[in-house]
Amino acid sequence: MMKILVTGFEPFDNEKINPAWEAVKKLPNNLEDIEVLKFQIPTAFINSYEVLFKLIDENQPDAVLCIGQAGGRFDFTIERIAINIDDARIPDNNGFQPVDKPIFSDGENGLFSTLPIKAMVAELNKNNIPASVSNTAGTFVCNHIMYALLYYIKKHNLNIRGGFIHVPYIREQIINKKSTPYMELSTIVEALKISIKTIQKYKKDISVSGGLEF
Template structure:
């Protein structure tokens, strides 16, 4: 089994992106599964162009994309990606699509094919703040999640795909301490648990536990 992890480069004026800092520290082998981490650009179309080449060369069984969700308190596996780009800020190449469909022939939305509730359960049991997220936003994080799920549906139906958001690092919130943060070592441990869960659940259905939200 092979798992491909992705993290983004810094964006929005930040000098660091916790998603890449976490991904590049995940062990290269977990439970006899080969793990590869790559950095992708925080650029709408280019992000998937880079990732698609890596998928076709590495031929993974699972793709887990990781991104920064500044303001969130814990680790949040995403449930769904929607077919829209609506950028509140420009990406790293000054693209700012508004109400633009990601794939004209794609579904309105695609659901993660990872065991997101089992991941959350395992993280919480290990003492980490975690929850299922029901929105990946409308920026590059949602874009890449949608693109990979669309690609899998058209080309590799057996490919498992999902997205996980991580919070700010402490050094990112020194001057904006109203935002929660999480230590890098904790994020690495939590994401490693997510990868372990994906491996454990490769032939099993996800847990049927409460992961919904009122708003």
């Protein structure tokens, strides 16, 4: 049985909920023949990867999928790359606001997801869920945790695949945000299920265009 560790962040930036964690906690413990391990991690630069590394060591998963909120995006976005920089627009939940700081001094400039990101997008679109490959995970804690995850896997030569997904706001978050895109929570949960099953199904990604013109 495949074991996948899935994380979602706690709320931040004055939000009362985070759709990432709201969706993750609704996932079943077992999805067909996949064991799903669900954990909330802090929206804090240093604490987030300390918690994640401990979870990886304790649970020995086959894959790690981290989920975060991207308010303003309208679709389910599978991240391609994380960059070795923290450049925070706002403080994290511990009040820490790094600017132009490398995540790991001995790390590469960028690290790519090792998940079948294009197959995931294809499967989601096939199920009428808007999804795309994203080429920027930002420079806040989402990019930070994705980079830290891939760095840890590579540094310790772990036989683990890893990556990150950004999800939009959910309906409850946009009451006072006119014209802000959102996605139903039930759709995000279904999209995560499809993504997890795709990770199991595809050991190698498909070769299709996922690029943008801008």
